Amino acid sequence: MPTIKSSYLGNLRTESEHLQSSVKILTDAPVDNNGKGEAFSPTDLVASALGSCMVTIMGIVANRDSVSLDGLTWEVTKIMQGSPRKINEIIVDFNWDNPITDTSMIQKLKNAAKTCPVALSLDSEIKQTLNFNF
Structure with a gap:
């Protein structure tokens, strides 16, 4: 059984969901690598x-x-x-x-x-x- 389910949201951003707890984390590419740096990389x-x-x-x-x-x-x-x-x-x-x-x-x-x-x-x-x- 998977632990995490993730999706690409576009614009170098992803969302991952911890399936047991339903807690979600966003990631964003850092500014120095073409991203917005608005979330954890x-x-x-x-x-x-x-x-x-x-x-x-x-x-x-x-x-x-x-x-x-x-x-x-x-x-x-x-x-x-x-x-x-x-x-x-x-x-x-x-x-x-x-x-x-x-x-x-x-x-x-x-x-x-x-x-x-x-x-x-x-x-x-x-x-x-x-x-x-x-």
Whole structure:
């Protein structure tokens, strides 16, 4: 059974629907690639997926050990390569204003992030730079 159903809407825009939840996402080509840049580009979604996957797996580890990740935020920077046009690097900056002080747990969280399914699925040519500001 499919997970996602998508349609081309014209003008370099697509719509994808997550079939289980009916949540929809639009994509638009970026301005530097003939688009309007009015929505996530497909490569933006890849970069966003990396950060979200990392935090999801960190959350699973934290929940298992009764640790709260409240206040954890992250910013993702995607760096494109010109020719061929592809993602060259994804930088994820994790920020946590009130982190836990258990160094063992912090290391577990970092390891969880580095081994999330998206991180392991991306081509090894895509540099993944992670900054844990906690």
